[in-house]
Amino acid sequence: MKSTKSNLTRRRLLASGLAAPFVSMMPGVLTPARANETVKLQFMYPVGVSGDINTIISGMISDFNATHDGIEVEAIYAGSYDNTEQKVITALGVGEPPALWLPINSSLQTFLGLDALEDITEQAKSDDIYDDFIGGFLNTAVSDDRLYGLSYQPSTPVLYYNKDAFGALGIAKAPETWDELFETAKALTIRDGDELKRWGLTIGGGWHDWMFEGYCRQNGLVPWEKDKVLWDRPEAIEALSFWKTMVDAGCMAPASTWQGSANDFMAGSTAMLYHSTGSLTNLRKSSPFEVGVAFMPKKKQWGASQGGGPIMIAKKQSDAKKEAAWTFARWMTNTENQAAWSRATGYLAVRKSSWEQPEMQQYLAEVPQAEVAMKQAQYSGAFLQVPAYSRARDSLKSAIDRTLAGEIAPAAALTDATAEVNREITRVLRRQKG
Amino acid sequence: MSDVTQAKLSTSRRRAHWQRHLRANWLHLIMAPLALLWLSPLVWILVTSLKTNVEVFDQAAGFWPQSLNFSNYPSTLSVAPFGTYLVNSVIVTSSILTGQMITITLAAYAFARLTFPGKNLLFTLFLLQVMFPIYAIFLTNFITLREMGLVNTILAMIVPFIASGYGTFMLRQSFRQVPSELSDAARLDGCNHLEILWHVFLPLVKPTLIAFGIISVVTHWNDYMWPLLVTNSEGIRTLPIGLGLLAKADSGADWPRLMAGTTIVVSPLLLLFVIFQRRFIDSFMHTGVK
Numbered sequence: 010m011k012s013t014k015s016n017l018t019r020r021r022l023l024a025s026g027l028a029a030p031f032v033s034m035m036p037g038v039l040t041p042a043r044a045n046e047t048v049k050l051q052f053m054y055p056v057g058v059s060g061d062i063n064t065i066i067s068g069m070i071s072d073f074n075a076t077h078d079g080i081e082v083e084a085i086y087a088g089s090y091d092n093t094e095q096k097v098i099t100a101l102g103v104g105e106p107p108a109l110w111l112p113i114n115s116s117l118q119t120f121l122g123l124d125a126l127e128d129i130t131e132q133a134k135s136d137d138i139y140d141d142f143i144g145g146f147l148n149t150a151v152s153d154d155r156l157y158g159l160s161y162q163p164s165t166p167v168l169y170y171n172k173d174a175f176g177a178l179g180i181a182k183a184p185e186t187w188d189e190l191f192e193t194a195k196a197l198t199i200r201d202g203d204e205l206k207r208w209g210l211t212i213g214g215g216w217h218d219w220m221f222e223g224y225c226r227q228n229g230l231v232p233w234e235k236d237k238v239l240w241d242r243p244e245a246i247e248a249l250s251f252w253k254t255m256v257d258a259g260c261m262a263p264a265s266t267w268q269g270s271a272n273d274f275m276a277g278s279t280a281m282l283y284h285s286t287g288s289l290t291n292l293r294k295s296s297p298f299e300v301g302v303a304f305m306p307k308k309k310q311w312g313a314s315q316g317g318g319p320i321m322i323a324k325k326q327s328d329a330k331k332e333a334a335w336t337f338a339r340w341m342t343n344t345e346n347q348a349a350w351s352r353a354t355g356y357l358a359v360r361k362s363s364w365e366q367p368e369m370q371q372y373l374a375e376v377p378q379a380e381v382a383m384k385q386a387q388y389s390g391a392f393l394q395v396p397a398y399s400r401a402r403d404s405l406k407s408a409i410d411r412t413l414a415g416e417i418a419p420a421a422a423l424t425d426a427t428a429e430v431n432r433e434i435t436r437v438l439r440r441q442k443g
Numbered sequence: 444m445s446d447v448t449q450a451k452l453s454t455s456r457r458r459a460h461w462q463r464h465l466r467a468n469w470l471h472l473i474m475a476p477l478a479l480l481w482l483s484p485l486v487w488i489l490v491t492s493l494k495t496n497v498e499v500f501d502q503a504a505g506f507w508p509q510s511l512n513f514s515n516y517p518s519t520l521s522v523a524p525f526g527t528y529l530v531n532s533v534i535v536t537s538s539i540l541t542g543q544m545i546t547i548t549l550a551a552y553a554f555a556r557l558t559f560p561g562k563n564l565l566f567t568l569f570l571l572q573v574m575f576p577i578y579a580i581f582l583t584n585f586i587t588l589r590e591m592g593l594v595n596t597i598l599a600m601i602v603p604f605i606a607s608g609y610g611t612f613m614l615r616q617s618f619r620q621v622p623s624e625l626s627d628a629a630r631l632d633g634c635n636h637l638e639i640l641w642h643v644f645l646p647l648v649k650p651t652l653i654a655f656g657i658i659s660v661v662t663h664w665n666d667y668m669w670p671l672l673v674t675n676s677e678g679i680r681t682l683p684i685g686l687g688l689l690a691k692a693d694s695g696a697d698w699p700r701l702m703a704g705t706t707i708v709v710s711p712l713l714l715l716f717v718i719f720q721r722r723f724i725d726s727f728m729h730t731g732v733k
Contacts, residue, residue, distance in 0.1 A: 051675065056688055063522060063688050085675045088667075088687055095581075096672055102582055103589050275500035291697065295496040 048080050048333040051107035052320075053087040053097055065353050073340055080333045082108075090318070091399075094119075101125050106323040108334045111161055113318045114149035114391055115398040118235060120321065122396050122441045126157040127322040132335055133159075141344075145386040146359045150319040152235060152394070158319030159342045162356045164287040165313040165389050166213070166220050167382050168306065172299040174207075174280040183303035187227075187251055190281075190306040194260040197280035209260035211279040212252075215267035218405040219316060219392060220283045223305050224248035226312025226390065233395050236434060240405060241420075241427040248308075249412055249419040256413050263413040285316055286382040290355035293378065302378035304385050311388035317356065357383050396437045401430045488709075492516070492702035499698045515703040522700070523685040524677060525707055532681040533711070535600045535670075536663045542605035543659055544652065550606070551614035552640050556626065566615075572608035581672065588673060599673040600681065604663060610655050617648040653723055664712060682708045 052070070056062045063086055070084045087093040090113040097110045101123055112120070120126050133139060133156050138147070142160060150158035170183050174197060184190040194209030212220050225232040230244035239245065255261035262270075262279065274282040275296045283305065284292070293300050304311055320338045322331060340346065342359060348366040351358035357379070358364055364373075364383065373380050395401055408426035411417045417425075491499060492515055494508040519525070553559075554566050584603050585594070593599045621644055629639045645652070667683040674680050686708055689701040716723070 061522060083675065086677075086684070086688065088671050088684075092668070092671055092687075095668075099582060099585050099672060103586055105589075272500060277500075291496075295500060297497050297500065 046079070048329050050080065050082045050109060050330060050334055050337060051085055052082050052337070053085045053093055053107045053110040055087055055090050055093040055111065062354055065350070069341065069346065069350075073337060077336065077340075080336060082337055097125075098123070101323075101325075104325065106325055108326055108330050109320055109322050109338060111318050111320050114158075114160075114315055115393050115402075116318075117150065117152055117157060117391070117394045118396045119398060121152060121157065122437065125321075125324055127324045127331055127334075128155050128157060129159070129322060129335065129338075130154075130156045136339065141360045141362050142342075143359055143361060143383075143386055145315065145389045146357070149315045149317075149391040149394075150321070151391075158321040159338045160319045160359045161317075161342055162287075162350075162354070163315055163317040163359060163386070164285045164356060165315055165382060165385055166216075166223055166283050166305060167286055167289075167313075167385060168303045169274060169282045169284055169288075169292055170301045170303065171274070171277065171280045171296075172301045174277070174298075175301070183301060184306050185304070186306050187308050191251075191255055191258070191260070194255060194281060195258060198260040200259070205259075207277065208262045208273070208279040210255065210281045210283075211262040211265050211270045211273060212283045213267050213270040213285070214265035215406075216285070216316070217265075217283075217409060218402050219314060220305075221245075221248065221252075221405065221409060222314040222392060223312055224251070224308075226314060226388075227305065227308045227310060228312075229309045231390060233393055235394060236396070236438060237431050238393075238395060238401060238405075238427055238434075240408075240430075241424045246420045246423055249409065249423060252409070253412055253419055264410060287317070287354075287356060289376075289378060289382065293376070300378065302381045304381065304388075311385065313385050313389040314392040315386075315389050316392060351379075355379070357386060395430075395434055396441075397430075397433050400433055404430050485709075485713075488702045488705050491698055492700075492706050494699050496697070496699060512699070515699045516707075519689065519700045519703040519707070522688050522704075525682070525685050525704075527678060528680055528682045528685045529707075529711065531597060531679055532664060534597060535681055536660055538601045539604045539663050540656060540659055542601065543607050543610055544656070546606045547610035547614050547655070548640065548645065548652075550611045551618055552636070552644065554611065554615045555618035557636075569608045569611055573612065577669070581669070585672065594673055595675045595679070597679050600666075600670050603669070607655075607659070610659070613655055614648065614651055617651040618644055621647050657723075661712070 054066055067084045070082050074081055085107065087096045087110075093110065094112050094116055097107060097112065097120075100106050106125060117126075138156075138159065146160040146163045147156070149160055149163065150156055168183060175181075175183075178196055180193060180196065184193045190210070196209070197207065198209040199206040222232055225240075225245045225248055228244040228248050230239065230242055232239045232242070232245050252261065256263045262273075265273070270279070270282060271284055271288055271292060273279045274284070275292065277298070282292075289302065305313055320341060322334045322338060326334075344360050344362040344366065347358040347360050348363040348369045350356065351363065352368065352372045358369065363369060393401060404426045408417075408422040412419050412422045490506065490508065493511050493513065495512055498508060550569075554562065554569075588594050588599050588602065591602075593602060625643050625647075626639050629643045634642065665683055666681075667687060670681050671684055671687070674684075686701070686704050689697055689704050
């Protein structure tokens with residue numbers, strides 16, 4: 010009984026799969042057939058920068074549903090990035106994935122490993138996606154030259170600095186190189202005897218592995234390939250040694266938490282802060298002083314890695330749903346919506362044309378800091394897109410923490426972490442094949 | 444009686460009275476500061492919920508807000524339908540509690556007082572359930588619920604928690620401490636198992652029931668991950684999910700609104716405790732079991 014049932018489904022699936030290319034060439038045939046049947050899509054998303062995003066996204070989705078007959082999208086808030094990923098993977102596990110979801114870009118290989126993602130390269134090429142999306146953003150959803158998502162809420166780390174503190178010391182501009190960063194941090198650190206009054210620099214904890222990848226890129230190394238990590242390369246070791254030097258000099262906080270570091274910056278307990286561009290609106294509005302934003306200082310070159318995520322489309326669903334999902338993803342990332350989204354949230358608009366909109370130009374005039382983050386995007390790339398990225402991140406964070414706490418030397422910590430993570434990746438890949 | 448003795452007597456009585464007063468209430472001297480300590484986070488939450496974003500981090504601003512800024516509450520409520528969430532939280536938590544109370548008393552009675560084949564093996568399995576972290580069985584629970592067609596319903600948040608290995612274990616231990624003479628006497632009077640349970644055991648283990656009830660209510664009132672996983676529609680979600688909207692991943696938290704949300708979420712529990720406080724505490728004192 011059961012086998013007959015599954016055969017039937019498979020046969021139907023194959024048949025519709027075969028029919029798809031022919032049917033899609035005949036839009037006239039397709040449209041009337043579907044007009045009387047509403048395609049229902051589920052869209053799972055996290056809330057990254059503020060609770061209001063929930064209202065904004067549900068508002069956008071109601072607009073979409075109102076203007077698109079035959080498609081009905083259900084907005085499903087799914088917690089943080091990690092929660093969203095868990096929820097999607099659970100749904101995939103029972104064979105009923107949502108039509109679309111918005112994960113962090115690092116999870117690309119994880120989802121590809123689960124064979125969960127629809128390849129949207131051809132649709133994107135016949136559209137204006139490759140021309141109009143800012144390259145650094147589009148690339149976060151590319152693997153082996155195939156596109157698996159439309160970048161929606163990208164962010165990168167930037168250097169925030171307390172302009173009042175800079176002014177008081179007569180420092181005119183933000184540091185541009187690692188050496189200048191070190192000097193500036195030393196100058197800004199305030200100690201009263203043994204008691205610390207203000208750190209020169211804090212690197213937002215919890216995501217410090219993300220900033221660390223930025224440091225590797227600034228030193229000319231992309232510290233991963235799609236099936237291994239390269240943290241034991243000299244460029245990476247040099248980056249961690251540089252952090253250790255700053256900590257030893259007493260001008261950089263050896264550890265912090267994500268929210269705590271933002272709080273410290275707003276309270277004036279640290280003069281410079283590496284944090285996400287996603288925090289711009291909050292830091293700018295909640296700080297009792299003027300907030301400056303600058304590129305993360307460079308070594309050999311500018312560099313950053315992308316946070317945030319693309320909208321991905323599920324592979325295991327009907328073609329009608331896939332097409333509707335593409336329509337929705339395309340609509341969420343169109344010029345006007347990206348401009349409005351960017352202004353409302355502080356995330357960076359992914360389209361060049363969005364930045365040319367008059368209201369975006371006006372936003373940039375009001376908040377010139379936003380442009381810095383956008384410009385840094387051209388030097389940025391995807392973040393740690395390896396299988397088992399979550400465990401990889403934990404290993405790297407632990408290696409960094411132990412080094413900065415003085416328990417282990419930078420080279421040893423990174424070599425150990427690399428070996429451990431690469432072993433784990435090999436295991437995951439073997440399991441996927443077998 | 445002369446006036447002198449009368450006066451002496453009254454002074455000594457007053458002194459005795461004062462001493463008795465001190466002896467009876469000296470604990471207050473220690474308890475009052477402790478109570479203040481316990482209250483301080485609540486006061487802090489309340490005060491922060493009335494501040495502006497800038498005030499929270501301005502060290503010069505002091506502890507009290509410049510002006511009472513109640514606008515955080517409406518703006519928190521606009522983020523999500525907290526009223527619906529509150530109703531759902533109450534339904535879920537109270538249903539779980541009711542279900543658990545029934546299942547754990549029956550199961551614990553069986554394990555404590557009956558003999559049947561495989562009892563020890565079965566009890567070991569119950570204990571194993573306590574040892575598995577809930578996260579380890581998320582997927583299997585999810586699959587079960589999906590087969591029952593319960594995903595994205597209020598029942599999905601209740602059903603997996605109706606039985607509690609922990610509660611059964613706790614209650615079994617209390618039942619075993621009840622002297623068997625009491626239940627034997629009840630049996631002689633003609634009680635069946637259910638009547639013995641109701642008239643003899645339950646009144647004697649009230650403190651355990653209440654302790655377990657508090658643990659259960661607090662756990663499920665604050666549960667976040669499971670409700671998030673099994674629900675999709677806003678109409679059936681619970682309060683912690685609304686709170687999750689305010690604690691953000693990509694930037695620092697929005698403290699005033701987060702604290703306003705926290706006030707909304709914790710106040711029903713606090714209110715409940717204040718109302719039933721006497722009963723909670725009384726039940727810990729009046730019990731035949733030591």
